[in-house]
Amino acid sequence: MPETPFDQHRYQVRHEWGAAGLARLAPAEIVVVVDVLRFSTTVTDAVARGDCVPLDASAHAVSINGAAIAQAAAAAGATVLLGCLRNARAVAETVLDVQRRRGDRTAVSVIAGGELTGRDAGASLRFAVEDQLGAGAIVDALGVLGIDHTSPDAAAAAEAFRGLRGALRHLLTASGSGQELLARDARDEVLGAAAVDAASVVPVLRDGAFVAY
Secondary structure (H helix, E strand, O other): OOOOOOOOOOOOEEEEEHHHHHHHOOOOOEEEEEOOOOHHHHHHHHHHOOOOEEHHHHHHHHOHHHHHHHHHHHHOOOEEEEEOOOOHHHHHHHHHHHHHHHOOOOOEEEEEOOEEOOOOOOOOEEOOHHHHHHHHHHHHHHHHOOOOOEOHHHHHHHHHHHHHHHHHHHHHHHOHHHHHHHHOOOHHHHHHHOOOOOOOOOEEEEOOEEEEO
């Protein structure tokens, strides 16, 4: 694929939105899928309990777009991780471990899931503040570990997280996705999703299912 001004190929840490955004980026060795409410968070907690979460069943039940991004990334040969606010630091440590094992500079695409406006083929993707903050938390954690050659898109996400970290509980409960979950009596789930670095487990996609890295 020829290089374009929008593929962020110059940078080690990249950031985009949805499956279409993933396709716009230059290929990366690692793709981190960030769908805070609720795909990434739910699967992270399930894997922490020792569960194996099949992508083609349980994952799709939680998030169509998050699962689609993971499938596309896996088809391209990337190592696919799930990231959220709860495991941001653990994701960064996992990326560093993968890079050390490879013995070479490793490109990372942090893909925010966003929210689909419907379930049909014509559904569009909308901005989701919780995914911007989750992606920013991971980019920020990567920078702390020295993986800091970030694209402008990734740098902006990290700065958003740093600037708004103290308001995460409010922002998640006030967001559109948060309000949907509150209407289903899932306030505790939303508040749990806002807990930065509360989990040390990183789901990785292996043989069609998410397991602990």
